[in-house]
Amino acid sequence: MVSRIDRKQVVDTALRLLNEVGLDGLTLRGIAKELNVQAPALYWHFKNKQELLDEMATEMTRRMTGSPEGGGSAAGPDDGTWQEMLLEGCRRVRRELLGYRDGGKVFSGTRMTDGTAAAGALDALMTCLTEAGFTLEAAARAWWTAYNFTVGVVIEEQSVHPVPGQREIRDPAYDQSERERQLGREFPLAAQAGRAMFGDLERSFEAGLRIIVGGIEAGLEPEARG
Template sequence: MTTERRVPLDRTRVAATALTLLNEVGLDGLTLRAIAKELDVKAPALYWHFKDKQALLDEMATEMYRRMIAGIPLDADDTWQERLLKANRGLRAALLGYRDGAKVFSGSRFTSLVHVEAMEDNLRLFLSAGFTLPQAVRAYSTTYLYTLGYVIEEQGVEPLPGERREGYDIDERARLMSDFPLSAAAGAEIFADYERHFEEGLGLVVAGIETRYGKRAP
């Protein structure tokens, strides 16, 4: 007779297991049955904690955010531009840590108020720089949406760093488009060097916010 005690099953443990499994199977392969097998429980046991897969994705996104903000300390001396750059670089790095990480995060609802402290601090920073509250929200959400969309497309080509999906060979693409030289040459700007292109695009968005709202760094 075994005396070994099982680790209690709770939302945090299920979400952490799901995030680990996500890197192996991707979002399409992440089923409650697969997660239950990994936890050595029956699938119905998970329904005590999550009514459906979306509820689980919400918890996974919340856990991803917890891990992300743990590595991004707030700096009271940041300009609003610096805060946007830091936040979105951190978001991209966090999402790239998981196969289909951006898809999991997109459209999910946080299951706790884990994000509110940083949100309040960010809004306070923007208002102190002269933004109205609607302008601050628009500036922050626009850069967030840029990053989220960028990483969704990036992971469509490279599901994990260093891993490339079949069909995205740039040289082969250029060969097939040889009658369209500009489109052929554009491949290297679309499907490679994601780090540099992300930084350039983020800079364009921030510069656009400066121009639109007339807010410069002090």
């Protein structure tokens, strides 16, 4: 017996359904219903939900790099500085993950099923950084730090604004006025810090990236800081 659906159909359906039900509500049974097949048909392609999540994250990476074959394009501007390339790479990751409900959670901790999915983009970034004076180890750590910051911010951001593309919808748990009312008298600075962190999330993300880039620059030899 051969399944009449393929892996790509399953993954595309799962990513679409993810925006409707979120990660907790995403099930193989629900995906099978969308595809009008019995749930066992999916097990020809994925043994469990984790295998599906791995493939979903891989497909998200392919879309992020702009190449179905997985080679990918540069992580940032081809003719820019290493700072611009690193910043744009992180912005691209954030934009893509925010396009999916719980996209940050799906992406975090999953394994690429296609080793080449991000290879082209990563290679281009490593080339840019090493040509700017980084050792390969320092270049890899710079990206690793900025990348993990980005994914972490997306997870937090999507807990505040759970519906993709609808920034006006905010989880009531992040009501800053209520938080300040509860904390303000005893912990006034902590109360105000919450608004700085979770108020303008775009601004907070950009500020954090600049802090990271500044730290990376500070660790370079003077001639390689350009």
